[in-house]
Amino acid sequence: MVGLEAIAGALNYIALALLLGQLVGAGFLLPDGEPKNLRRSLLAGATAALLIFLTMAVAALVIQGAKLQRGFPSVELLWRYLTMTQSGKIWLARELYGALLLIFIWIVANKGAARNLIRAAAVLSVPLVASRSLTSHAVAVREDTLLIVNADAIHLIATALWAGGLIALWRALRLASKQLHQPLSWITTIVNRFSRLALVSVALLAITGPYQSWIHVGSFEILMNTDYGKMLLLKLLLFGVMLCIGALNFLSTRRVLARAVSRNENDHVAGKTALRRIGIESVIGLLIFCATGLLTVLPPGVHVAHRTAAAARPPAAKIDQAAEKTYLPAEGATVKILSPAAGEIFTGDRVPIKFRLIAGKRGHHVHAYVDGELMGMFESKTGTLNGLKSGGHALELRVVAEDHQSELDAFDRVEFMVK
Numbered sequence: 001m002v003g004l005e006a007i008a009g010a011l012n013y014i015a016l017a018l019l020l021g022q023l024v025g026a027g028f029l030l031p032d033g034e035p036k037n038l039r040r041s042l043l044a045g046a047t048a049a050l051l052i053f054l055t056m057a058v059a060a061l062v063i064q065g066a067k068l069q070r071g072f073p074s075v076e077l078l079w080r081y082l083t084m085t086q087s088g089k090i091w092l093a094r095e096l097y098g099a100l101l102l103i104f105i106w107i108v109a110n111k112g113a114a115r116n117l118i119r120a121a122a123v124l125s126v127p128l129v130a131s132r133s134l135t136s137h138a139v140a141v142r143e144d145t146l147l148i149v150n151a152d153a154i155h156l157i158a159t160a161l162w163a164g165g166l167i168a169l170w171r172a173l174r175l176a177s178k179q180l181h182q183p184l185s186w187i188t189t190i191v192n193r194f195s196r197l198a199l200v201s202v203a204l205l206a207i208t209g210p211y212q213s214w215i216h217v218g219s220f221e222i223l224m225n226t227d228y229g230k231m232l233l234l235k236l237l238l239f240g241v242m243l244c245i246g247a248l249n250f251l252s253t254r255r256v257l258a259r260a261v262s263r264n265e266n267d268h269v270a271g272k273t274a275l276r277r278i279g280i281e282s283v284i285g286l287l288i289f290c291a292t293g294l295l296t297v298l299p300p301g302v303h304v305a306h307r308t309a310a311a312a313r314p315p316a317a318k319i320d321q322a323a324e325k326t327y328l329p330a331e332g333a334t335v336k337i338l339s340p341a342a343g344e345i346f347t348g349d350r351v352p353i354k355f356r357l358i359a360g361k362r363g364h365h366v367h368a369y370v371d372g373e374l375m376g377m378f379e380s381k382t383g384t385l386n387g388l389k390s391g392g393h394a395l396e397l398r399v400v401a402e403d404h405q406s407e408l409d410a411f412d413r414v415e416f417m418v419k
Contacts, residue, residue: 008060010293013156014286015056016129018049020157021164023105023125024197025172027118029165031189036113038175042168043109043118046125050102053128057095077348085352086382087135094131101125129153129160137216137300148215151208158204159292161197163242163285169194170278177271187271188257195250202243209239216300228298235291242284249277330410332360333399340395340416347419351385353378355397355412363410364402370395388418 026042065073065081082088101124108117130153138152139145172190176182213223213232223229253274260270339354340346355378357366365379370393375385377400385395392415399410 005297006294009296010290011056013289015049015053017160017164020160021168022046023122025168029193155208158201162201166282185261238288245281327409333363333410334358337412337414345417349388362401363399366397
């Protein structure tokens with residue numbers, strides 16, 4: 001199931017990058033007087049990418065439902081997920097927005113593909129790309145949540161502009177050189193325009209990338225010893241390789257093309273070299289999206305540290321915490337469970353929780369225990385418990401310090417029923 005989630009996530013990221021990249025390519029990168037069928041080809045590619053995104057979003061919804069129901073999900077379960085959870089409501093809003101954007105792009109393509117309308121479509125596609133941050137790991141971070149979600153959104157947009165724009169550039173150059181026989185000066189113009197876009201994108205990635213990595217990993221030890229950290233290292237390695245090839249294109253390929261144009265040469269070798277290097281850079285960009293798709297389904301490294309620390313406790317501490325474990329003073333920290341209510345009955349194995357947390361001097365987030373077993377940690381004030389068996393259960397939320405291990409003498413407890 002994790003593999004299917006990762007594939008769906010990767011295809012979602014790739015589709016959004018292709019959507020934004022090809023719209024930007026058609027609206028901003030192509031020189032004036034370009035062949036109209038080239039602009040239409042990029043618009044068709046953007047339309048196909050948006051259709052793939054909408055389709056894969058439906059697939060991801062079914063996969064999520066299958067995880068909850070442990071089988072093909074019922075319509076009732078999916079409807080409850082879409083109408084009763086924050087992530088479900090975001091899914092509905094995103095699909096509706098994507099469908100409206102698809103209609104707009106189709107109208108633009110059938111009205112002569114005017115440049116200004118294509119640019120408007122490119123701008124309208126940016127919120128769709130950024131919306132992925134609303135269901136990412138960034139939302140679960142309690143402190144500076146708005147800053148972290150915005151940083152994640154900027155990171156996604158910059159990645160889509162660079163990697164998606166590269167693929168659009170490669171498509172445009174391939175069509176222009178092999179089918180439309182455009183001169184080398186035309187190729188040089190579009191490569192120079194993209195280089196400026198890539199430079200800004202890389203600068204944004206250099207700022208947001210390390211910040212996000214630190215938030216979700218937190219230490220070198222976690223980076224090296226968790227699946228999330230290892231996948232992040234692979235992503236960083238791919239990014240480094242892509243950056244080196246991008247630097248080669250920026251410092252070398254552009255100069256080779258400019259030199260050939262200044263000499264009034266139509267150097268096909270230079271054009272082929274540029275196309276090959278841009279193609280290699282594009283492939284690495286796709287691999288980065290695949291790594292990102294897997295990162296979205298892996299628990300962040302700091303969350304794994306919570307579970308590892310809990311697993312290291314003596315069994316008695318898990319079963320009878322009040323008797324066996326010493327808690328630190330609350331120092332003003334309190335937590336109150338708002339949902340589920342005492343005695344509330346739920347259908348299915350998914351139980352949404354909501355609570356009010358006062359951090360006090362040392363509190364940072366809460367650990368959620370169900371029947372004495374640690375089920376997760378929550379930095380936001382809402383969450384969901386998954387995989388609960390039928391019968392009565394006791395939920396306990398315990399306030400925890402920022403070190404993820406020191407639990408405070410501040411908790412709340414409620415009993416509920418699953419059927």
